[in-house]
Amino acid sequence: MNPKLLSAAAAIMRYVTVTCQPEKPSGRDRGSFTIRSRRLASCTTVCCSGSEPRATSKTGEKTSSGGKASPPRCNAIKKFKLPDGSEYYGETRDGRICGQGAWRSAAGETYVGDWMHDQFHGHGRYTDADGNTVEGGFEQGVLNGVGTYHYADGRAEVGTYARGVDTGEGARSSGVFKHAPGRDLRTEASYGEGARFSVVFRLSPGGDLRTGVDTVGDLAQSAPGECTFQALCSAYLRVGPLPAINYGEKSPRFRGCVQHLQVGTYARGVDTGEGARWSTDRALAWRMRSGEVAGEISLAEAETIASSLGLPVPESIYELDQAARARLRESVASLKEDSVPDFDTYLPATSLDGKRSGALIAHSKQPLVDVAACDAIIAECEARAAKLGGWTTERHENYPTTDVPLQRLPRALAWFRKSLLPDIAFPFLARAFGFALPAEEARIAFRVIDAFVVKYDAAAGQRLLKPHRDGSVFSFNVALNDLGQYEGGGTYFQQLERAGDVNGAEEGSLRSPQGHLLAHSSALLHGGHPITSGVRYILVAFVTVEGTYSEWAYRFYEDVRDRDKSKE
Ligand SMILES: O=C(O)CCC(=O)C(=O)O
Ligand SMILES: [Fe+2]
DSSP, X not given: OHHHHHHHHHHHHHHHHHHXXXXXXXXXXXXXXXXXXHHHHHIIIIIOSTTOOOSSOTTOOOSOSSXXXXXXXXXXXXXXXXXXXXXXXXXXXTTEEEEEEEEEOTTSOEEEEEEETTEEEEXXXXXXTTSOEEEEEEETTEXXXXXXXXXXXXXXXXXXXXXXXXXXXXXXXXXEEEOOTTOEEEEEEEOSTXXXXXXXXXXXXXXXXXXXXXXXXXXXXXXXXXXXXXXXXXXXXXXXXXXXXXOSSOTXXXXXXXXXXXXXXXXXXXXXXXXXXEOTTSXXXXXXXXXXXXXXXXXXXXXXXXXXXXOOOOOOTTOOOHXXXXXXXXXXXXXXXXXXXXXXXXXXXXXXXXXXXXXXXXXXXXXXXXHHHHHHHHHHHHHHHHHTTOOBOOSBSSSOOXXXXXXGOHHHHHHIIIIIIIIIXXXXXXXXXXXXXXXXXXGGOEEEEEEEXXXXXXXXXXXXXXXXXXXXXXXXXXXXXXXXXXXEOXXXXXXXXXXXXXXXXXXXXXXXXXXXXXXXXXXXXXXEOOEEEEEEEEEEEEEEEOGGGHHHHHHHHHHHHHHHHHXX
């Protein structure tokens, strides 16, 4: 991601001195930027009124954690548009960007923080259009010093970065990678419990891209030297096997997330010291050395690395805050084993030790999410799709859905973390699958690894989702619109179809009215039943359980899958 910083800063550099059209200085109007930096806010209101020069930051904080420059003196707050459609709001000096300010590109990237000579310089936070964020010290447009990455898929990394590691032509622009021949591009991915692999993209001196699975060391695929991220991913996907995944069957029946593939060390601003990386669910951690994964480590070791860098363990984008966690703990503790469940169950099963029984599918009898919340999510999705070029169709391996990931929907994501997970979905999972879980504490040990809104449209785009198994332990979906808005549809389960119409399931499909929640073991063969008219929206989430239970999760998944397959 960081090479983008270079091109972004360079683009500004080219335009700002020549063409910027400053609007009336206005110290308080922050335009439409989301300004997250407290320092910026204090600067705009306190330090930089009119043309008063500013000697030091009012907060007394260091200007940069990596850059050595003394704090620049600003002389005006300006807001302007650049010819490429990007916008800047903040301090300037002699017609150049200098001091503190916020920038947003037409594609949706943002940078909030310190600037000098039209470049990111000092302390700042850059977010690319996919929601990947890096926060730390910058020097002349590249990350320098200590920094924290938050990847859009939820993984995070801390490390020490230094300038001057020139790896050639590395640059990422609008999803296109240009590579220096001979340079290795390494990616690695996590597919939930015990399911991980890494993959290398290697360029031959002739510029061909070769991809392969790291553990196999066999670089089999070749593609042109310049390709999109998607092409990188599909090049990998054609290479095929998921070496450590061992879910027993190869795709195409496995639905995982292409999004989990991340390109690492590939351009300037490379991390040069020791760092740590975490998986999305924070169940796994790796030691990072000079931008390379240097082996898996315990969570405690990763925490030690972070604190030696003076950084906290990065929070997961799906993490519950303290208050939400306390509510969840309380509501799960008060669950009564013998009360009548307010959900229908399907596919009876026993726990792995055979001592408790329950079911693998649970469907709420009542709406659990109110109409306003459902409508707001659909509206946010459609607004975002209209503004930023549509729904994604390529995030999931083999079984893509037309979806928008929740990290691109800030309001929906906040609601999901603060309300849906702790107050509705996790208690529901605890209740429905408590029989299968290996310990009491496991009832509050759920972790989301991916969440997104899917749109099925009978007239255009996706009408159905073919049978598959998800790459998580439990999956749930919330029906976001009313049954009257489409015909057909619903969540299909092969076993329900085989068993005949169980409990109102038609052709094996459970049709949920708006606001209802349907949760199931991810290992069941299931899909999106075809819709024949209208539009269907659902919110889908893939859930694992905390690392302590990974052994259990692995066995549970295999057990369900094997029994499911034996019924095929
Ligand atoms: O359409 C449905 O109800 C199922 C969706 C699903 O299985 C998925 O997105 O993985
Ligand atoms: Fe699924």
